[in-house]
Amino acid sequence: MKHLRRSNPAARPGKISLMEILVAAAVLVVLIFIAAAFMKSSREKKELAEATKRMQAIGEALRGYTDDSGGLLPLEDVPGTDNWLTAGKPEAAEVWYNVLPKRMGASAVSELLDNPADFYLNSYPLYIPGAPYPKSDKKLKKPYFAFGMNSRLQRKAEDGSKQQGTIASILEPSRTVAFQERGVTKKEQTSKLQGGFDGAPKANAKNFAARHNQKGLILFVDGSVRAYAFSELVDNMGRTIFPQENLIWTPNPEKNPN
Numbered sequence: 001m002k003h004l005r006r007s008n009p010a011a012r013p014g015k016i017s018l019m020e021i022l023v024a025a026a027v028l029v030v031l032i033f034i035a036a037a038f039m040k041s042s043r044e045k046k047e048l049a050e051a052t053k054r055m056q057a058i059g060e061a062l063r064g065y066t067d068d069s070g071g072l073l074p075l076e077d078v079p080g081t082d083n084w085l086t087a088g089k090p091e092a093a094e095v096w097y098n099v100l101p102k103r104m105g106a107s108a109v110s111e112l113l114d115n116p117a118d119f120y121l122n123s124y125p126l127y128i129p130g131a132p133y134p135k136s137d138k139k140l141k142k143p144y145f146a147f148g149m150n151s152r153l154q155r156k157a158e159d160g161s162k163q164q165g166t167i168a169s170i171l172e173p174s175r176t177v178a179f180q181e182r183g184v185t186k187k188e189q190t191s192k193l194q195g196g197f198d199g200a201p202k203a204n205a206k207n208f209a210a211r212h213n214q215k216g217l218i219l220f221v222d223g224s225v226r227a228y229a230f231s232e233l234v235d236n237m238g239r240t241i242f243p244q245e246n247l248i249w250t251p252n253p254e255k256n257p258n
Helices: 018-068 096-103 116-120 136-140
Strands: 147-150 177-181 216-220 225-228
Touching: 018 096, 018 177, 018 216, 018 225, 116 136
Parallel strands: none
Antiparallel strands: 147 177, 177 216, 216 225
């Protein structure tokens, strides 16, 4: 007598097992993850390349300004709240965010009071791709700078007021920081040692923003642009790395090492 074989329902043609479904789902998740990582990497590379070009253009404008001003550097900022009205004050006429865009064929920040949204257009020379500018109406209340001028290049007079620095006073142009990417909002902070992520037009090592795959851009006085990690600017105590060797923040690090 022949024994009847029971068929295995899981092995029937045309039916998919739960295990096969789980394997397919896992493969799909991995593929989505790989695609997302590739897209993120491609976007970051594109943003880094565009940001580098813009910083280089600022360097060219800076050189043109110093040539025409008898060697004077533009001002980093003027006293007061960093808003459109302060940018339009007479004493802000020689601040970098007014003089350099004009040399690049764009409006000075002082001219954007009536059209503040123009500051955040991709075509504006001070706009940095990848920077987390505030959304909605908040960003229209003031200009949020994604890079700023090194705050240690502006000289202090005897009365305490700040005056324009000079290109001749800078001993190491190829290693002295002129501009750097800086934090716009606190959500960019990647270390407890960082601070001052407020989008101001001047900058220092502590508010350096590494928004391009954990690195940020620095424009040197000689016009070169290079990428650095935050750890290359600040030590584990939150102090600017000393002595100043690879990166110099003051015109003469021997006379003014801080």
